[in-house]
Amino acid sequence: MSNKKIVVIGGGPGGLETANALARLGYSVEVLEKEEVLGGHIRHWYKLFPNLKDADEVIDFLKERAKNPNITISMGEAMSEMTKNGNTFEIKTSKGRDITADVVIAATGFEAFKAERKEEFGYSVYNNVFTSVEIEEMLRSKGTVTTREGKVPQTVAIVHCVGSRDEKVGNFYCSRVCCICGVKQAIEIRKLLPDSQVFNYYMDMRMTGQYFEELYRESQEKWGVHYIRGRVSEASQTIDGMIQIKAEDTLLAKPVIKKVDMLILMVAIEASPSTAQIAKQFDIEYDYGFIRSRDRHNEDQYTPVDGMFAVGTAKGPQTLKETLADARATAEQVAEYLKTSSNE
Amino acid sequence: MNQIEGKQKIWAEYQKEIGDDNFFFVRSCIRQSFFPGSEQTFLKIMREYLGKRVIEDYRHTTCTGIGYHSDIVKLPTIETVVARHFSLMAENGCENYVPSCVTSFGIYSEILDTWEHFPDEKERIAQFLKEATGRTLATPKNLAHTSDIIYKFRNEIAAKAKFKLVNKKTGQPLKVVEHIGCHYSKMFAKRSQGGQEFPHVLVGMIEAWGGEVIDYPERRHCCGFGFRQYLVMANRGYSVANSYKKFESMEPYHPDFIVANCPGCAMFMDKWQYTIGSMEGRTFDQEGKGIPVLTYEEMAGLVLGIDPWELGMQMHQIPVETLLDKMGVDYDPDKKFLGFNDEQLPKPPEIVFQRD
Ligand code: SF4
Numbered sequence: 038m039s040n041k042k043i044v045v046i047g048g049g050p051g052g053l054e055t056a057n058a059l060a061r062l063g064y065s066v067e068v069l070e071k072e073e074v075l076g077g078h079i080r081h082w083y084k085l086f087p088n089l090k091d092a093d094e095v096i097d098f099l100k101e102r103a104k105n106p107n108i109t110i111s112m113g114e115a116m117s118e119m120t121k122n123g124n125t126f127e128i129k130t131s132k133g134r135d136i137t138a139d140v141v142i143a144a145t146g147f148e149a150f151k152a153e154r155k156e157e158f159g160y161s162v163y164n165n166v167f168t169s170v171e172i173e174e175m176l177r178s179k180g181t182v183t184t185r186e187g188k189v190p191q192t193v194a195i196v197h198c199v200g201s202r203d204e205k206v207g208n209f210y211c212s213r214v215c216c217i218c219g220v221k222q223a224i225e226i227r228k229l230l231p232d233s234q235v236f237n238y239y240m241d242m243r244m245t246g247q248y249f250e251e252l253y254r255e256s257q258e259k260w261g262v263h264y265i266r267g268r269v270s271e272a273s274q275t276i277d278g279m280i281q282i283k284a285e286d287t288l289l290a291k292p293v294i295k296k297v298d299m300l301i302l303m304v305a306i307e308a309s310p311s312t313a314q315i316a317k318q319f320d321i322e323y324d325y326g327f328i329r330s331r332d333r334h335n336e337d338q339y340t341p342v343d344g345m346f347a348v349g350t351a352k353g354p355q356t357l358k359e360t361l362a363d364a365r366a367t368a369e370q371v372a373e374y375l376k377t378s379s380n381e
Numbered sequence: 382m383n384q385i386e387g388k389q390k391i392w393a394e395y396q397k398e399i400g401d402d403n404f405f406f407v408r409s410c411i412r413q414s415f416f417p418g419s420e421q422t423f424l425k426i427m428r429e430y431l432g433k434r435v436i437e438d439y440r441h442t443t444c445t446g447i448g449y450h451s452d453i454v455k456l457p458t459i460e461t462v463v464a465r466h467f468s469l470m471a472e473n474g475c476e477n478y479v480p481s482c483v484t485s486f487g488i489y490s491e492i493l494d495t496w497e498h499f500p501d502e503k504e505r506i507a508q509f510l511k512e513a514t515g516r517t518l519a520t521p522k523n524l525a526h527t528s529d530i531i532y533k534f535r536n537e538i539a540a541k542a543k544f545k546l547v548n549k550k551t552g553q554p555l556k557v558v559e560h561i562g563c564h565y566s567k568m569f570a571k572r573s574q575g576g577q578e579f580p581h582v583l584v585g586m587i588e589a590w591g592g593e594v595i596d597y598p599e600r601r602h603c604c605g606f607g608f609r610q611y612l613v614m615a616n617r618g619y620s621v622a623n624s625y626k627k628f629e630s631m632e633p634y635h636p637d638f639i640v641a642n643c644p645g646c647a648m649f650m651d652k653w654q655y656t657i658g659s660m661e662g663r664t665f666d667q668e669g670k671g672i673p674v675l676t677y678e679e680m681a682g683l684v685l686g687i688d689p690w691e692l693g694m695q696m697h698q699i700p701v702e703t704l705l706d707k708m709g710v711d712y713d714p715d716k717k718f719l720g721f722n723d724e725q726l727p728k729p730p731e732i733v734f735q736r737d
Contacts, residue, residue, distance in 0.1 A: 161387035
C-alpha cells in the first residue's frame with residue numbers, strides 16, 4: 038500500500054496497538070522496544086481498574102494482534118538518537134543500526150515517579166514503605182500482600198498524589214490514574230486480607246473515568262475502605278518496625294498520628310527519559326517533559342513536527358483505556374497523513 | 382535495600398562543596414551565652430588540631446535573624462546587615478563564609494538564593510549598603526555551617542582521637558540521638574550535607590567517631606524552639622510539649638546523649654529536660670538524671686580529649702557526667718565550677734528530679 042517507512046518507538050500498549058491498527062490498514066511498521074519483553078509498564082500490573090480484569094489479558098490480546106506479517110518488532114533495541122533530515126527521520130539505535138523513517142510515532146510512555154524524591158515518606162529508608170508499582174508486582178508474583186518481612190499486614194495506609202500536584206517536586210499536574218489505583222489496591226487488600234484495615238489519605242478523590250466512581254463507592258460500602266482527607270506529612274519507623282505517619286484530617290480538622298504495617302505511595306506518572314529527550318530535542322515539550330500535540334482537540338495525535346506522531350502517556354497521564362483508543366486514532370491519523378498526495 | 386543503604390543513596394545526592402581553608406568565621410548571638418565554650422572549641426580544633434586559617438572580625442554583628450523570624454526586622458534591613466557581613470569577609474581576604482549559628486546559616490542561604498533569583502534585589506541592597514556604610518557588596522564563594530566544616534574534617538579528627546563514642550565498660554558504641562536545626566536543611570536541601578530529611582552532617586561525625594545513631598519516630602519533630610513557640614511567652618507550654626514529645630519518643634531506644642547542630646535545639650533540648658524534670662519529676666533516661674545534650678564541637682572536643690570543663694560543659698542544665706563516665710573521660714569534679722585563674726564560681730545546687 039505504501040513504501041513509506043513507519044517506525045514506532047516503544048512496545049508498550051500505545052505503541053503496540055498503533056502498530057496493530059496500522060498493520061490492519063495495510064501498512065508495514067517497525068516497532069523498536071528497548072526491553073526484551075513487550076507490554077511496557079502494564080506487564081508489571083496485576084489487575085486493571087475499574088473492572089479488575091487481569092492485566093495479562095490485555096497484553097496477550099495486543100501481542101496476539103501483533104503477530105502480523107506487516108509488523109516487525111525489534112526487541113532490546115532502543116532509539117539512541119533521532120534527527121530530522123528534510124522529510125525523513127534518521128534514527129540511530131542502541132544496536133548501532135541506522136534507520137531512515139518517513140513517519141515516527143513516539144510511544145515512549147512514562148516513568149513512575151521515584152518515590153525517594155519525597156524523602157519525608159522514607160521510601161528506600163524504611164522497610165515497609167512501598168510504591169503502588171511494587172504492590173502490583175507483589176500481587177502478580179505472590180498473589181497476596183505482605184510486609185517485607187513476610188508478615189500479614191493488619192493496617193495499611195495508602196498515600197495519594199506522591200509526586201503529583203506537588204509544588205515541592207515541581208509537578209503541579211494530576212496523574213489521573215492514581216486515585217482509582219489506590220481504590221483498586223485497597224479493595225484487593227481487603228479482599229485478600231479481610232481482617233486488615235486500609236486507609237487512603239487523599240487531597241480529593243478524582244474519579245476521572247467511567248465506573249471509577251462506582252468502584253470508589255463499592256470500596257466503602259462493600260469493603261469498608263477508609264478515606265481520610267489530608268496529606269501525609271511524614272513517615273518514620275517505630276521501635277517495633279511499624280511505620281508511623283503524621284497527617285491532618287482536614288474534615289475533622291484534627292492532626293492524626295497513625296501506626297501502620299505498610300505504607301503504600303501512589304506514585305506519579307512522569308515523562309520517561311525517551312519522551313523527555315524527544316520533546317526537548319524537537320522543541321515540542323508540553324510541560325514536565327511530555328510531548329506536545331499539534332492541537333489538543335483537533336490534531337491531538339500529530340505533533341508540531343511534520344511526520345512525527347505521539348501516542349499515549351508520552352503526551353501526559355492517561356489511563357490504559359485512553360491510551361488504546363489514542364493508539365487506534367493515531368493509526369487512522371497516520372494513514373490519513375500518508376494518503377495525502379505529498380506524503381504518499 | 383536496608384535503612385543504611387537507602388540513606389546512603391540519598392546522602393550521595395546531596396554532597397555539598399565545603400571550603401578547605403581560609404575561613405571567615407562569624408559567631409552566633411545565643412550560643413555565646415548558652416554554650417560559650419563551643420565556638421572557642423571550634424576555633425581551637427580548626428587552628429590547633431587541623432592547622433587551618435580562620436579569621437574573625439570584631440565588627441561582625443548579629444545577623445538580626447531572630448528579629449527577622451519574629452517579624453520585627455524587615456527583609457531589606459536584614460539583607461543589608463548580611464551584605465555588610467559579606468563585605469567584611471571580602472575585606473579580610475576570605476571567600477569561605479562560616480556562620481556558627483543555624484538560624485544565621487538559614488538567613489545567609491535565603492538571602493543568597495534571593496539574590497540569585499532576583500538580581501534587581503541584589504542591586505538594590507548593594508545600593509543600600511553603599512549608602513549606609515560606603516562598602517561594596519561581595520558574596521562568598523562558599524557558604525558552610527560550622528557543623529559542615531567539622532563534618533568535612535571528621536576523619537582527621539578521628540585520626541587524632543583520644544576517646545571514642547564507645548561505652549568503655551561494655552565496648553558497645555554509644556547510642557546517639559542527632560538533631561538537625563530546621564534552618565540547616567529544611568529550607569534549602571541543596572545547601573545541606575545529606576539532604577532534607579536524613580541529613581548526614583551529624584551522622585557522619587557520630588559514625589566516624591565510633592557511635593551509633595538512633596532513628597526514632599519523632600526524630601524530625603521540632604526541638605521545641607520554633608521561634609514563636611518560645612518567643613511569645615504565652616506559647617512556652619507549647620514549646621515544652623514539643624520537646625516532651627521528642628524525649629518520649631527517643632526514650633525506648635536508651636540514648637546515651639543527644640547532639641544538635643543548632644544553638645536553639647541544643648539549648649531547648651537541654652533546658653526543657655530540666656524543666657520537665659522539675660515540673661513532673663520525669664526524666665527520659667534510665668539513671669533519672671536526664672539525657673546529656675551536646676553541641677557537635679563539644680562532641681568533637683571530648684573525642685579529641687579536651688577537658689570537659691574547658692569545653693564549657695558545666696554550663697549544661699542536664700549534667701554531663703553520666704556520659705563522661707561512660708566514655709571513660711578523665712575529669713576533676715572539683716574543677717567543674719572553677720573560672721579563669723581557678724577562681725571558684727557559684728555552684729548550682731545538685732539537681733534531683735522528683736515530683737513534689
Ligand atoms: S489521580 Fe488522585 S492521586 Fe493521582 S495525582 Fe490526581 S488527585 Fe492525586
